[in-house]
Amino acid sequence: MNLLSSTLPPRHVALLGYGGLLPFIALALLLPFSLEYRPLWSVALVTYGAVILSFVGALHWGFAMTVQDLSAEQRRDRFIWSVIPALVAWAATLLPVFWGCLLLIVGFVVHYWQDRQLFRVISLPDWYLPMRLRLTSVASLCLLLGAVVMATHS
Structure with missing residues (x-):
């Protein structure tokens, strides 16, 4: 089976990716x-x-290191972009929860763009x-719920 042509992720990728949504969902529902x-x-x-946003940013570092068909400029841009999510995530942890949730969204x-x-x-x-x-949508909806709860119950 060619992984590049399959529309379904490998089972372990799906379990890890969607399993990573469980803390988002649980915390959003507890709030x-x-x-x-x-x-x-x-x-x-x-x-x-913040941890997950940093993780997905690091994917682009990996792409920059391993993908052969990137130009030097594209490779540089991937390296630069890869650290921006971690900086955004760090800033989100320093803000009040409402604003931190919105910044993470x-x-x-x-x-994703x-x-x-x-x-x-x-x-x-x-x-x-x-x-x-799907992962971005669910994580963002959970963060939005968190922001709304904090705005209405603080």
């Missing part, structure tokens, strides 16, 4: 119903979001962008 621990859950949500959406730009230049598996869209 509205756990008044006593809401400060902890909200910080945990932003912190987890922007980071995830912009990173960067993935789409990269997809036009290099060969990535057919499942990569659809999976990234």
Whole structure:
């Protein structure tokens, strides 16, 4: 089976990717119903979001190091871009939770846009962008829920 032509990710990739959404979902659902621990859950949500945004940024570092058909300029741009999500994520952890959640949403959406730009230049598996869209959407919705809960219950 050719991984570049399959629209379904390999099983282990799907389990790891979608399994990575579980903390987003659990924390977002705990926030509205756990008044006593809401400060902890909200910080945990932003912190987890920051870790994951940093991780997806690092994917572009890996692409810059390994993809053969990138021009020198494209390679440089991938290296530069790869550290920006980590900087955005770090800034999000320094902000109040409401603003941290919103900044992370922007980071995830912009990173997905960067993935789409990269997809036009290099060969990535057919499942990569659809999976990234689903992961970005769910993570962003959970962060949005966190921002709304913090805005309405603070």
